[in-house]
Amino acid sequence: MSVTAARGFRAAGVVAGLKSSGALDVAIVRNDGPDQYAAAVFTSNRVEAAPVTWSRQVVSDARVDAVVLNSGGANACTGPQGFLDTHRTAEAAADALGVSAGDVAVCSTGLIGELLPMDALLTGVERAADTLSDEGGPRAAEAIMTTDTRSKQSVVTGDGWTVGGMAKGAGMLAPALATMLVVVTTDAVVDPADLETALRAATAATFDRVDSDGCQSTNDTVLLLASGASGVRPSAAELQQAVTGCCAELARALVADAEGAHHDIAIEVRTAASEEDALEVARSVARNNLFKCAVFGNDPNWGRVLAAVGTTTAAFDAARLDVAINGVQVCRAGGVGEDRSLVDLTARDVSVVVDLHAGEASATVWTNDLTHEYVHENSAYST
Amino acid sequence: MSVTAARGFRAAGVVAGLKSSGALDVAIVRNDGPDQYAAAVFTSNRVEAAPVTWSRQVVSDARVDAVVLNSGGANACTGPQGFLDTHRTAEAAADALGVSAGDVAVCSTGLIGELLPMDALLTGVERAADTLSDEGGPRAAEAIMTTDTRSKQSVVTGDGWTVGGMAKGAGMLAPALATMLVVVTTDAVVDPADLETALRAATAATFDRVDSDGCQSTNDTVLLLASGASGVRPSAAELQQAVTGCCAELARALVADAEGAHHDIAIEVRTAASEEDALEVARSVARNNLFKCAVFGNDPNWGRVLAAVGTTTAAFDAARLDVAINGVQVCRAGGVGEDRSLVDLTARDVSVVVDLHAGEASATVWTNDLTHEYVHENSAYST
The missing domain is CATH 3.60.70.12 (L-amino peptidase D-ALA esterase/amidase)
Known part of the structure; x- marks a missing residue:
């Protein structure tokens, strides 16, 4: 061992x-x-x-x-x-x-x-x-x-x-x-x-x-x-x-085992022009506090995913972006896709797939949700 | 009006x-x-x-x-x-x-x-x-x-x-x-x-x-x-x-009036080589979740300030960095300064001053702490 x-x-x-x-x-x-x-x-x-x-x-x-x-x-x-x-x-x-x-x-x-x-x-x-x-x-x-x-x-x-x-x-x-x-x-x-x-x-x-x-x-x-x-x-x-x-x-x-996490989130960015682009987009989503709070609340708030994608320099056309959360295509062609109420976020593992439609590269970044316990652990104790 | x-x-x-x-x-x-x-x-x-x-x-x-x-x-x-x-x-x-x-x-x-x-x-x-x-x-x-x-x-x-x-x-x-x-x-x-x-x-x-x-x-x-x-x-x-x-x-x-904030934090970066450097450093500190949680917990955790400074491309020598929190010089020359227990963080306004000792430029960024209420507002409601 x-x-x-x-x-x-x-x-x-x-x-x-x-x-x-x-x-x-x-x-x-x-x-x-x-x-x-x-x-x-x-x-x-x-x-x-x-x-x-x-x-x-x-x-x-x-x-x-x-x-x-x-x-x-x-x-x-x-x-x-x-x-x-x-x-x-x-x-x-x-x-x-x-x-x-x-x-x-x-x-x-x-x-x-x-x-x-x-x-x-x-x-x-x-x-x-x-x-x-x-x-x-x-x-x-x-x-x-x-x-x-x-x-x-x-x-x-x-x-x-x-x-x-x-x-x-x-x-x-x-x-x-x-x-x-x-x-x-x-x-x-x-x-x-x-x-x-x-x-x-x-x-x-x-x-x-x-x-x-x-x-x-x-x-x-x-x-x-x-x-x-x-x-x-x-x-x-x-x-x-x-x-x-x-x-x-x-x-x-x-x-x-990240501090206070309730959900493990895999953010997969596909059809990117390069692996660097895919990573930049995945990291931007992974660092978006608002999206991470939404996942904690079991809320498939895909608008916050797109808002994070939009801050990057990756190649994409905003009118072609697709987002799926746990297999439900909630955003299609930059607009409203399947009904967000179909997304079940009760399980610990969450999958977010972003399609940039700009190439053939992909990358996945793992993160977790932003929870009360994270705030508690990092405010109540000096670490 | x-x-x-x-x-x-x-x-x-x-x-x-x-x-x-x-x-x-x-x-x-x-x-x-x-x-x-x-x-x-x-x-x-x-x-x-x-x-x-x-x-x-x-x-x-x-x-x-x-x-x-x-x-x-x-x-x-x-x-x-x-x-x-x-x-x-x-x-x-x-x-x-x-x-x-x-x-x-x-x-x-x-x-x-x-x-x-x-x-x-x-x-x-x-x-x-x-x-x-x-x-x-x-x-x-x-x-x-x-x-x-x-x-x-x-x-x-x-x-x-x-x-x-x-x-x-x-x-x-x-x-x-x-x-x-x-x-x-x-x-x-x-x-x-x-x-x-x-x-x-x-x-x-x-x-x-x-x-x-x-x-x-x-x-x-x-x-x-x-x-x-x-x-x-x-x-x-x-x-x-x-x-x-x-x-x-x-x-x-x-x-x-930021969501759930208990503290307003002014992050002033001084003696930077350029205003761009000062801004980059101030923003890096302003976006550090761990530091923002510490302020919520009234914990003058200056190590998290230095960890945020260290992620930037600004000109500085880590062994010369100074940090003051609410007027107490808790970090001097990149190391331990005044006793952190002297810092009083009970008031709403918090001042963080980072001295880079690399020039004469300065900039201030305003942010707030990361609190339970922020997580609550952004997880319990779709906005």
Whole structure:
């Protein structure tokens, strides 16, 4: 399960006391090899957290021996002291594991703008290093949760090799290379260049197509580690397919557990002039608060879909736009189509299909509705 | 008061039965001259309502004799029939007023994607034409309300001449030339070219700086009509200043009455490399749902401000960013500043000041918080 499904990996999750709830809050994922290859994508937010700055550097030589992750604090907007704290965290893990600090990636998540309680964190790192196990994946996945209501894990099995992963993310889900904390592991024998290619292709097709609330985090990190422990070398295409499958399952789990969501909404834009156009339109709909409120109210308010489409630069003729919601063609040729009262929005899954009639490209973006619980979670608690 | 404060204008508001509540829902503003000059700005949404398409054409010769406005239906995404309905509305008003239909602008607001009940509307237009009066401004302002809780009116007095206006708008407030239905009138003697210049300058500095929910309407229209009835010719600068003053008051009233808002938030970006940069950063913060939820919860969560700043292309160094909330410098040099618990967010007005330290330009965008009432209004009712 999770990051320990692939051979050559151990993990742990411990209580370090960073979360006032007393829940698991520090995790380590250790790659025992024989290979220690790694690839990563990070947030494109220009205000990036100290652990992102650090891990970018660590991954630049395509080698990662271990990853330390903590919830209970993002260590973002914490200045030079925040960077020193990330450095000390990597060094503490390196000492405990007998590796170089320069090969230890660090990920943090939680409130922005507060320094981490370093005594508690470093004690937790030592404890996690002492309790690493090849069955530690689920506890590691639990330790990175913030407002997540459940941990996210995924496993894809190849012929004698495995890809497994864990993810956290419940708010600030918006695409920009990566969108959350994710660690994916594989025991396949791979070339570092293929690993990089597989991860970029997988994130572009999965995490980059998830947009819960249009808000982009300072800490987003997706790491892919390869141990080679299976002794099996899949083709580059097989590797990419398995990594994409694992990331797709994690991405869907993130949307399904997005803060306060009652509905998962798949926005499919078809017959676009280009994939870029299709994505721009799908994202515009996915970020329209009015439409997302309407879905929460089980109201198939397709006018709000068209209003969102109209704000884009995509190629289309407004008099040819079609919109279907849950299979009912509520808008035809830019005007009134089938009776909107035929749309049943009681199920959790909602399908919105927009036809631009401008070409042959398509794309889907996943989002969710805007609910009272979203407002409550993000107003009543600092996260 | 309102559009009848300036001489040469009559107005009316009547109950036509478009709103199920039985409230006023059809208005006419009539310019009795001697001049019938007009300027307008419209939504930049590419999915534009039939009345926008019609009124664009009407205003193209800079002459408008009357404006018909209705709430209770946007007549957007209604296809060729919707355009015919707008045309019939203009003709009915023209017949009743003894003017040309080509000089009658039409504005509609309400639910997108439904045809208007034309019998009721045309009867209402006749009744409104019969009850025009130079004290009709307040009733006209009331007739264009949708989810507005109060009508918006403004008057600015010059030396012997006057500018007055009315506006509606409570959701779908996002800038793009215009942002709502607005009619502004003046009895100043003006050149049509000066009228156009004054209106564009005024909207750029007022309605374009209001962003309630990031959602852009299909029906936005701002009309400025000049009768010349005062016989006084102000300078172009005086005219522009008065029109801007009137629009600024209306714009602030729109934000103050935005759907479900508990806080009015002024986001001021300073020391930017350019005004464009300042605006981009201010709008990014204004559209950040997480920050807007935090303000609703009286939580000075400045990390969410920095996360929003980081998504822009503006010139800045993340390690030099400063943020003050209600006068408390909570973020200094990209890191922790004064204690966030010193910020008092209990008052309705909230000030956020972001310093980019990249130049000398600045800009302010007005928005509001994201509340339970916003979700309720936009999920429980089709608007």
